[in-house]
Amino acid sequence: MSKYAFAAAGGPARANGVGVRGAVDPLVQGALVELFAAHDVPVAPSPRSPAQLRSAVPEVSVMVAFSPTIGGELSGKLTLSLSSALLELMLARSSQDTSVKLDWARELASQLMGRIKNRFLPFGVRLGIGRLLLVDSQQLEASLKAASNVRVYIGRSLRGEVLVTLQGTPEEHTLTYVGMPPALEGSAIWF
Numbered sequence: 001m002s003k004y005a006f007a008a009a010g011g012p013a014r015a016n017g018v019g020v021r022g023a024v025d026p027l028v029q030g031a032l033v034e035l036f037a038a039h040d041v042p043v044a045p046s047p048r049s050p051a052q053l054r055s056a057v058p059e060v061s062v063m064v065a066f067s068p069t070i071g072g073e074l075s076g077k078l079t080l081s082l083s084s085a086l087l088e089l090m091l092a093r094s095s096q097d098t099s100v101k102l103d104w105a106r107e108l109a110s111q112l113m114g115r116i117k118n119r120f121l122p123f124g125v126r127l128g129i130g131r132l133l134l135v136d137s138q139q140l141e142a143s144l145k146a147a148s149n150v151r152v153y154i155g156r157s158l159r160g161e162v163l164v165t166l167q168g169t170p171e172e173h174t175l176t177y178v179g180m181p182p183a184l185e186g187s188a189i190w191f
Contacts (some may be wrong), residue, residue, distance in 0.1 A: 021124065023175050024151065024166075031115035032164055035108065039090055043162055047157050055154075057141040057163055058083045060102070062109035065130035066117075068170055074130040076168025078116070080109040081137060083160030106132045111166070123175040140165075140176035 036043040045049040067072040087101045099115040109132055117127045144150055144151075144165060155162040 010091045021172055024169060024172055025153075028116060028151070028153055028164060028166060029155075031112060031119055031155060032162065035112050035115055036155070036157070037160070038111075039108075041070045041086070041090060041157055041159075043157050045152045046156065048151065048153055053163065057081045057137040058086075058160060059137050060084060060087060060135045061135045061140050062105050063133050063135045063140075064109050064113045065133075066113065066168070067128040067130070068125065068168065070126045070128040072128055074128070076127070077165070078109070078113055078167075079135065079140060079165045080105070080112055081140065081163040082108075086157055086159040086162070089159050089174070100133060105135070115190070116166075120169075122177055122180050123170075124178040125170055125175070127169075 025048050029048075033043055033045060058081040060083070061079055064078045064080075066076040066078065067074050068076060073134070082105065087104060091101060091104055110129075113127075113129055117129065120127055137176065144152065149167060151166040153164040153166070155164070
């Protein structure tokens, strides 16, 4: 085995158990871009900066609770916030009913969490996903300004910003690239 194994996050990971630095940011940003691209909406991620928030939280926000291990305590949180205009663009061919928009926002948050969960698998991390809740964007903004351990990711689209926050993932220094778990033919792969 070589001294380095290739990490899915775009950089080398030491095979001797030393953690992978810089893995979480491209993992989350890649999942965000991929999610919206699957729905024909281009999103350009901004580099994550040390500043918590640079602008107001978009008006529709969904929170997903998760645990760092399957069956563990739901100590992590992912939020996805986007504008009503972006939701309307994505639902242009369907109902403009408010409840449909909110259901679509919850579905997008669920898909994003699933993509992030899958991207953690090569590092031996199996996240457990909890409930999805609509959250008040103003309360989310206030809590983000007060929090110190939140990763904030912003993506730009033609119809406004997409904001993703993440708390409770394993620390990057604890991640070790182990490869994808093998899938047996006919078996289900849970995300």
